[in-house]
Amino acid sequence: MxxxxxxxxxxxxxxxxxxxxxxxxxxxxxxxxxxxxxxxxxxxxxxxxxxxxxxxxxxxxxxxxxxxxxxxAVRIPVQRFAADRSQRRCAVRNADLEVRITAAAASDELFALYHRYLAHRHADGGMDDHGPHEFEQFLIGSWSHTRFMEMRLPPTHGGPGELIGVAVTDVTDSGLSAVYTFFDPDHAQRGLGTFAILQQIAWAHREGLPHLYLGYWIRDHRKMDYKRRFHPLEAYDGRRWIDFDPEQAGR
Structure with a gap:
């Protein structure tokens, strides 16, 4: 075709x-x-x-x-985004974290965090046996302009703080694309998935990029429903991007 x-x-x-x-x-x-x-x-x-x-x-x-x-497919129009009360609380709860953008390169530290996340969140889901090769093959493209957004605890003893979350992000002229986010299950109460999106929105805003692409919202799928909590949200209907309507999308 x-x-x-x-x-x-x-x-x-x-x-x-x-x-x-x-x-x-x-x-x-x-x-x-x-x-x-x-x-x-x-x-x-x-x-x-x-x-x-x-x-x-x-x-x-x-x-x-x-x-x-x-x-x-859904995306956030960065300039029009307005955090709700819950998202603002999430930002405050994680204000102690150091957030930095790094090259998309594998390391033992990154893979160990990725493996802990998969073992906890996707046990027996076909991904929990991913090794370092699958990690690179899944997340790091050979042609894409990909960056890792690291989330770390405050540093101790002069060294870098513990890595507790990573948002794999593609950078394009039309916006950022949130490829995948993984985090330490021991810090699940922080809401690092939400915090990562808030930080990606801020990143796109700083760079003057119009959109943050969130991949797919999936009707009736509990793990994907969080995406509709970001407002405003746009959905692709197969021809154009329109305002997201959860009552009509995915039917």
Missing amino acids: AIHSDRDDDLRLFQTGEHPCGYWPDRTARDLVLDPHDRRLGGLYPMALGWGFRRSGDLVYRPHCAQCHACV
Whole structure:
């Protein structure tokens, strides 16, 4: 399948075969995938985000299931965002943390935190056996402009503070894309997932970027429902971005 763009050549899209759905164990799924061998992927990626696609490793994909439309691409318009009371409390609760942007490079410290998170949050979910190779393959793309947003406790004894959270973030001209966030389960009460999004919004605001892409909100999926707590939120309906309506999205 090819689609026309204003680039020199058409873009090639592939539809995958059916595979187990990563969100609903009783369902199968299919995806549309941009040609992974296209050397222009890095330049095409911002446009693909605007079409509701997402990155996993070097793959740029979008769910394309015949009978299910539960996955809805959502993004935050940074300039219009207004934190609610709960989100403001989360920011205050984590005001002691050091937040810094680093290169997307694997380390023993990062992998140990990632593995603890998977073992606690996704036990027996197919990811908890990820090793260092899978870590890099899943989170760090060969062509993407990816950064790690680290969240650390206050430093002690002159050294860096303990790493308790990481938000893997792609930087593009059209906005930031929140690829994946993992954190220390012992600090779950801090609400580090919410705090990471608030920090990514602030980061995009500083850089003058218009959007923070949050991937997919999934109707009736408890783990993905947190995304609709960020206001305003925009959803991609397959043709354009519109204001998110939880009563209509994903039907």
